[in-house]
Amino acid sequence: MDTAMFCFQCEQTAGSKGCTKVGVCSKSPETAKMQDVLILQLKGIGYYCNELVNKGEEICRETADFTMEGCFATLTNVNFDNDRFLQYIKKANKIKKELIEKVGNESAPKDADFMAPETVEQVLALPDMPNLGVMDDENLDMDIRSLREMLIYGLKGMSAYAHHAFVQGGYDKEVVNGMVRFLGETLRKDITVEELLNLNMELGKCNFKCMEVLDNANTGNYGHPEPTEMLITKKKGPFIVVSGHDLRDLRELLEQTEGKGVNIYTHGEMLPGCAYPELKKHKYLIGNFGGAWQDQQKEFDNLPGCILMTSNCLMKPRDSYKDRLYTTSVVGWDDVKHIEYNKDQPKDFTEMINQALELGGFKEDEPEKRITVGFGRNAVLSNAGAIIEAVKAGKIRHFFLVGGCDGARPGRNYYTEFAEQSPDDTIILTLACGKFRFNKLDLGTVAGFPKVLDVGQCNDAYGAIQIALALANAFECDVNELPLSYIISWYEQKAVVVLLTMLSLGLKNIYLGPTLPAFVTPNILQVLVDKFGLRPVSTPEKDLEEILGKK
Structure with a gap:
């Protein structure tokens, strides 16, 4: 038909x-x-x-x-x-x-x-x-x-x-x-x-x-995220990779693998889970595997472990790993094993755990490399005094919120180049899977803080906005008068609603890319430009010059 x-x-x-x-x-x-x-x-x-x-x-x-x-x-x-x-x-x-x-x-x-x-x-x-x-x-x-x-x-x-x-x-x-x-x-x-x-x-x-x-x-349920060094390299032994956003699924899997010798890696938007106290206390939550969602087909290819998809970001699975891929909650692909949800009982991950043990996992350790995550709103605001003093002393000139949904379309290297080219006296707040464009780069520190502060998942835009509002209150200014700019990447509908949230709160001069939504007509785009200063990204050089007034 x-x-x-x-x-x-x-x-x-x-x-x-x-x-x-x-x-x-x-x-x-x-x-x-x-x-x-x-x-x-x-x-x-x-x-x-x-x-x-x-x-x-x-x-x-x-x-x-x-x-x-x-x-x-x-x-x-x-x-x-x-x-x-x-x-x-x-x-x-x-x-x-x-x-x-x-x-x-x-x-x-x-x-x-x-x-x-x-x-x-x-x-x-x-x-x-x-x-x-x-x-x-x-x-x-x-x-x-x-x-x-x-x-x-x-x-x-x-x-x-x-x-x-x-x-x-x-x-x-x-x-x-x-x-x-x-x-x-x-x-x-x-x-x-x-x-x-x-x-x-x-x-x-x-x-x-x-x-x-x-x-x-x-x-x-899990405590406030804490700055945490997490492993981004492979460890010997059986493992399960957990992708998506659902922290309850991650917790239940950690509880069911306790003492069984199965390492748990986060993937994609699950990465911030490694910073929650009640989750990271499980010793087999050992780190993060891979990058953003759009790389999964090559990263999961012939993977000697199992994969659990807990929310969006599922791509068409290749035959080389389809037999070890599991979906749960609303996620689904025909002929892929699905773990049902019972509202009153934990999900049963037994089959996946047993398969992970049978597959055997990675044969040897990789040389260790770690990155720091967990700069949620509590972690950042607990250092608000030091941040404010650093701004007043001229040690921090500007903040950039660089994040959002990643994707495969050419042009997303803009966000990598923006992070690399941002001056040494600026700090980057990042969230969602857009962070994978630069979160493993060594960009150093600024005024004693890591230059890149990982705020969390896309929904942690709430925390980022709270940080901005708190800083505006401390500086006794409007939030749009802060030395803070928003450089946002979008891919799917959660990015759409986060953008609507930012606009509804009066946040202005947001740079959006890599392309503008096809469903926005020229007339509606003009309204958003006139009312909120919404603009498409251009090049890192031009946008940095416009924001910082470089000569």
């Missing part, structure tokens, strides 16, 4: 315009259609949930969890398994029917009550519908479409953070109520550009709350 697709939700979309035959991420047209159908269902669920809230009733936890998980499953590089999507679609039908029975559908917008077929073949045979595919409504104003998709992609990003918080006890009604309201609003036909701009800013603020909830869940 021929199925058309159109997807431009990530930075690497084909030709910087849109994937129409197969996703650059390897998403098939069939999977794209399944995701579009699920999103349409979730928009309707959002509308009816919001009606429930307007009646003074609460959204049940199961519906809230499902809405977050369903959105998260459609985020780039998360789930490629059509059978799993069919299960989401069936459950969405059930939840929506129950909601309609509670609140009625007499005044519902078009397609809010859409019920999907319940076989893969029937779903794929659905005709184009104005609220289904991104481009299915040919008459939709392009700026409305741009802002609608920005809102949807931001919701996908926030749903990932909410999901990671929820599984650790971080449930928040404000976040849930915001999520369903924003989803429902995307069905409106009478919505204006101004209303959508405001909704995107509201989403940014809601995500700030969501990241706070996740931060509290992470630090409440």
Whole structure:
């Protein structure tokens, strides 16, 4: 069956315009259609949930969890398994029917009550519908479409953070109520550009709350990150590589491998896990393997150990390691072993642990090399006095927040070169997988601090913003008057919502790259430029000159 697709939700979309035959991420047209159908269902669920809230009733936890998980499953590089999507679609039908029975559908917008077929073949045979595919409504104003998709992609990003918080006890009604309201609003036909701009800013603020909830869940369960030297070279023996963002999965795996002689390496966005006291106390959490997500196919090639993918960043697995790759939570690929989640019990990693032991692992140690991570907001702010004095004394001239989502598109060497060319009296705060462009370089120290301070995962943008706000308070100035610039790389939808958060908080003059989002029209881009000073990156030399006023 021929199925058309159109997807431009990530930075690497084909030709910087849109994937129409197969996703650059390897998403098939069939999977794209399944995701579009699920999103349409979730928009309707959002509308009816919001009606429930307007009646003074609460959204049940199961519906809230499902809405977050369903959105998260459609985020780039998360789930490629059509059978799993069919299960989401069936459950969405059930939840929506129950909601309609509670609140009625007499005044519902078009397609809010859409019920999907319940076989893969029937779903794929659905005709184009104005609220289904991104481009299915040919008459939709392009700026409305741009802002609608920005809102949807931001919701996908926030749903990932909410999901990671929820599984650790971080449930928040404000976040849930915001999520369903924003989803429902995307069905409106009478919505204006101004209303959508405001909704995107509201989403940014809601995500700030969501990241706070996740931060509290992470630090409440595992303590505040501490500056920690971590190994980035291989050790002899069996091992498991843990990728993604979910710290609960990392903890449960560490507990189940205790005393079994299986080394645990973090990978990609899991790297900051090595700095949490309650995680790093496990002696078999020995360090980090590899770099950012886009290098996994070559790094995992014939790997003599197992890999656990806990969130997004999954690429099409090669046959050389597919038999030792495991997914969990929302992550999925057909014919890859999946570890199920039971909300009331730890996950069972027995099969993966036994396979890791059988594979035997690395045959010998590599010469040791270490880097320092763990400069979360508590660690940085505990040194605020020394930082402020160093700035006043002229030892620190400027701070750069250089980070975000990494990717494979040419041009991302910009971030490596920017770090290398930044003057010796400047400090780089970094977070998310963009750090792998330079975090293993020896860039020395500045005023007694490492030149590169690793703040953590992408959701730790919350901590970075708190650092900026605290410094602004200490210097008695507006946050935009600080000697601080934002050099942001983006790839997927979590970067979209973090950007919306920064804009909603009034942070200005953000440099964004390596390319601008294909879903942002020239008119909307101009609004963002005029209102917030958002600008594309150019070259490290030009941008440094513009920021620092070099001659």
